Amino acid sequence: MPARPSPLPPDALLLAPMVGLSHRPLRELVLGFGGCDLAYTEMTSAAGYLSGAPYDRYFLDTGPEPGRAVLQFYAVDAPRMVQAARKAAREIPAAGLDLNFGCSAPHIEKAGGGVSWMKDPGAARDLVARVRDARPEGGISAKLRVGYDEDYGRLRDFCGGLAEAGADWLVLHPRLRSEKLRRTGRWDYVRRLGEDLDIPVVGNGDIRGPEDHAARVRECRPAGIMLGREAVRRPWVFALIRGLERDPGFQITVDIAGTAETALRLMEEHQPPEFHISRARRFFYYYCDNLSFAHHIRWKIQNAPDLKAIRQALAEYFEEVPGDRSQVTGARPQEPGDRGTSR
Numbered sequence: 001m002p003a004r005p006s007p008l009p010p011d012a013l014l015l016a017p018m019v020g021l022s023h024r025p026l027r028e029l030v031l032g033f034g035g036c037d038l039a040y041t042e043m044t045s046a047a048g049y050l051s052g053a054p055y056d057r058y059f060l061d062t063g064p065e066p067g068r069a070v071l072q073f074y075a076v077d078a079p080r081m082v083q084a085a086r087k088a089a090r091e092i093p094a095a096g097l098d099l100n101f102g103c104s105a106p107h108i109e110k111a112g113g114g115v116s117w118m119k120d121p122g123a124a125r126d127l128v129a130r131v132r133d134a135r136p137e138g139g140i141s142a143k144l145r146v147g148y149d150e151d152y153g154r155l156r157d158f159c160g161g162l163a164e165a166g167a168d169w170l171v172l173h174p175r176l177r178s179e180k181l182r183r184t185g186r187w188d189y190v191r192r193l194g195e196d197l198d199i200p201v202v203g204n205g206d207i208r209g210p211e212d213h214a215a216r217v218r219e220c221r222p223a224g225i226m227l228g229r230e231a232v233r234r235p236w237v238f239a240l241i242r243g244l245e246r247d248p249g250f251q252i253t254v255d256i257a258g259t260a261e262t263a264l265r266l267m268e269e270h271q272p273p274e275f276h277i278s279r280a281r282r283f284f285y286y287y288c289d290n291l292s293f294a295h296h297i298r299w300k301i302q303n304a305p306d307l308k309a310i311r312q313a314l315a316e317y318f319e320e321v322p323g324d325r326s327q328v329t330g331a332r333p334q335e336p337g338d339r340g341t342s343r
């Protein structure tokens, strides 16, 4: 059989799936700075999608670039994941479909979804094989954690089974099931898995900018790197990484105030009104890190009742701190007083 073309380019940069954050507005913002190679949607329940859950058209909106979007589903049983994969192949244009084997949210894990698939390698392998049959075209990935313990052999065997069953690539967020985001990830597992498997392994976790990216590429040689929270803080981070790879002197000037307004406008355009305030609060929780008095403005936004109040709070902030309106970022500053940073 001829090999399927993989939508995962070499040294890929990927946007992570994040509930409430990895929506179309964020992808549009990222694209406005040049985009990334693949962007995952926030995870969606396979069962909910099959039953026509009302908001799924927002969760599963693969715009503005369906050819670079990967849908992420979670399911607590194989039949519904397989049916959802089949239905999505008919209805939703996308570059790929991801099976969530990493979510440790208690209500999902206890029901048998997310990371709990890692308890049963045979069932996970069978699921991937059936999804492969249901979706012969397009990429299939699985995003997973190290698992329930530090047993590398177990992780390798689990992932080897997924590869044999037809997964095109894997994304490893190298934390144990119980580890919170505060603990540093075990990137060594990304390197070892990449060496041991015949399919690409993408690493994910704690990349805060071009320096972290370059260090992980050097040390672990992943097939790609996926960024989550930093892409919310700085939707231009992919452009920065690529720019500095090409040219060590690369710098961009980012319109911090304008990007904030664009984010709000995109939320109004692409999200239902009842999501506006929660989505905006989530986005600005991270984005405020670009501002000198982040704590103060974040608090105001988290307590704002609607987008109008957020706009008002931002307008007052930039009036008081005009120096925060834009930021030069990229190569280290050459001149004293230049606020450039590549972080």
Ligand SMILES: Cc1cc2nc3c(=O)[nH]c(=O)nc-3n(C[C@H](O)[C@H](O)[C@H](O)COP(=O)(O)O)c2cc1C
Residues within 6 Å of the ligand: 016, 017, 018, 019, 020, 021, 042, 043, 072, 100, 102, 103, 143, 173, 181, 204, 205, 206, 207, 226, 227, 228, 229, 230
């Ligand atoms: C708010 C939030 C929501 C998340 N939702 C998902 C999700 O829907 N699916 C998933 O596989 N991982 C989810 N994650 C995990 C991220 O995809 C990623 O693995 C994690 O944030 C580590 O990457 P980072 O350090 O680049 O943020 C979520 C993380 C955060 C912070």
